[in-house]
Amino acid sequence: MRVLVTGGGGYIGAVLCRRLLDAGHQPVVVDRFFWGRKPLRGCEVEIIPGDVRDFNPGWLRAVDAVCHLAGLSNDPTAEYNTEANWQMNALGTERVVAACKAQGVERFTFASSASIYDNEASSHELLRSPTMCDETTVVAPRGAYSISKKYAEDAILRAAGPDFSPVIFRQGTVYGYSPRMRFDLVVNTFVKDAIVQKRLYLHGGGWMWRPLVDVEDVAAVHVTALAAPLELIRGQIFNVLEENYQIRQLAMLVAGSLSLVEPPIRVDLEEAPLPKLVRNYRMSNAKLSTVLGFTPSRTVLESITGMLAKLPLDRIDDYGDPRYYNIRWMTLLEEFHLEQRPYASIY
Numbered sequence: 564m565r566v567l568v569t570g571g572g573g574y575i576g577a578v579l580c581r582r583l584l585d586a587g588h589q590p591v592v593v594d595r596f597f598w599g600r601k602p603l604r605g606c607e608v609e610i611i612p613g614d615v616r617d618f619n620p621g622w623l624r625a626v627d628a629v630c631h632l633a634g635l636s637n638d639p640t641a642e643y644n645t646e647a648n649w650q651m652n653a654l655g656t657e658r659v660v661a662a663c664k665a666q667g668v669e670r671f672t673f674a675s676s677a678s679i680y681d682n683e684a685s686s687h688e689l690l691r692s693p694t695m696c697d698e699t700t701v702v703a704p705r706g707a708y709s710i711s712k713k714y715a716e717d718a719i720l721r722a723a724g725p726d727f728s729p730v731i732f733r734q735g736t737v738y739g740y741s742p743r744m745r746f747d748l749v750v751n752t753f754v755k756d757a758i759v760q761k762r763l764y765l766h767g768g769g770w771m772w773r774p775l776v777d778v779e780d781v782a783a784v785h786v787t788a789l790a791a792p793l794e795l796i797r798g799q800i801f802n803v804l805e806e807n808y809q810i811r812q813l814a815m816l817v818a819g820s821l822s823l824v825e826p827p828i829r830v831d832l833e834e835a836p837l838p839k840l841v842r843n844y845r846m847s848n849a850k851l852s853t854v855l856g857f858t859p860s861r862t863v864l865e866s867i868t869g870m871l872a873k874l875p876l877d878r879i880d881d882y883g884d885p886r887y888y889n890i891r892w893m894t895l896l897e898e899f900h901l902e903q904r905p906y907a908s909i910y
């Protein structure tokens with residue numbers, strides 16, 4: 564299949580493109596390339612530099628399926644410019660969907676987010692387990708990012724029909740190694756902090772719950788959907804996670820793993836004040852396993868071990884590149900652009 568991947572130059576996209584090639588598909592990447600093209604180096608993909616806000620239906624010529632990943636991909640970047648976030652994540656998605664329908668591209672996978680389940684109530688349940696959410700749970704997202712994801716989901720579901728078979732994946736927070744590395748995702752951040760600072764902070768004791776999933780499993784679920792019977796996936800939402808973890812559990816897994824490298828690295832855990840905004844939610848992956856027959860299997864521990872084998876443990880300066888941290892990089896890009904050309908926002 565010729566598969567158009569929006570956001571294919573990103574953390575998940577760079578892994579997905581390689582998985583598509585391994586499965587015999589031909590990826591075509593549409594991306595703004597906020598992080599540059601290096602993540603796709605050595606990858607046999609066709610590249611269309613472009614923005615989903617100006618999605619050109621011509622990009623879908625001879626395309627059999629679309630994996631839609633492009634957009635601002637976390638809370639801080641969405642809050643930094645809420646209007647751009649809305650244009651990209653909400654209206655941009657509507658635009659891609661409309662183009663697919665107009666061009667007769669029936670298969671469509673969407674990278675939504677588990678943060679849709681996060682709400683005021685769950686943040687007050689720190690010392691109890693928050694409700695286990697499934698795809699039928701009524702959601703009340705509260706941040707610019709998750710509100711835009713919910714809007715995009717609703718637009719996709721409205722468009723589903725006999726000739727358009729989209730599937731929505733509510734991905735947990737992702738961990739693991741990618742050629743476009745992110746160190747602003749909780750497990751990856753802990754791995755980086757353990758290597759660089761030899762210390763991990765447990766905010767509010769780290770009792771918060773988070774659904775988590777490895778980047779290879781996320782890529783694999785999109786590839787699996789491309790071959791799934793259409794009646795199983797058309798207009799369906801699936802939670803995608805390996806397991807729900809408490810933040811303190813993740814810190815212990817990272818610290819324990821660092822004690823096993825050669826030479827061993829001792830990592831201290833330290834209590835820190837509760838942040839203003841607490842995110843605390845859990846979700847179930849039962850539907851994904853039973854309906855689609857896919858169960859994410861790469862555990863946090865395996866993934867940490869995998870990252871430690873690939874990352875330089877003795878060159879701590881290597882972790883300072885702002886591209887590894889979405890909000891740092893976007894802020895720098897914005898400042899640079901405005902200095903060069905006033906009013907020429909990178910967004």
Ligand SMILES: NC(=O)c1ccc[n+]([C@@H]2O[C@H](COP(=O)([O-])OP(=O)(O)OC[C@H]3O[C@@H](n4cnc5c(N)ncnc54)[C@H](O)[C@@H]3O)[C@@H](O)[C@H]2O)c1
Pocket residue numbers: 569570571572573574575576593594595596597598613614615616631632633634635636637651655674675676677733734735736737738743745748889
């Ligand atoms: N990483 C996670 O933990 C996680 C969890 C749940 C959902 N998601 C979703 O998965 C998708 C991919 O996330 P990621 O971690 O790979 O993020 P990323 O930021 O690494 O990649 C996003 C890619 O999209 C591109 N992009 C952004 N805006 C664009 C636009 N308007 N037009 C074209 N390209 C654009 C960027 O250049 C980048 O290459 C996102 O939609 C994100 O919201 C990610």
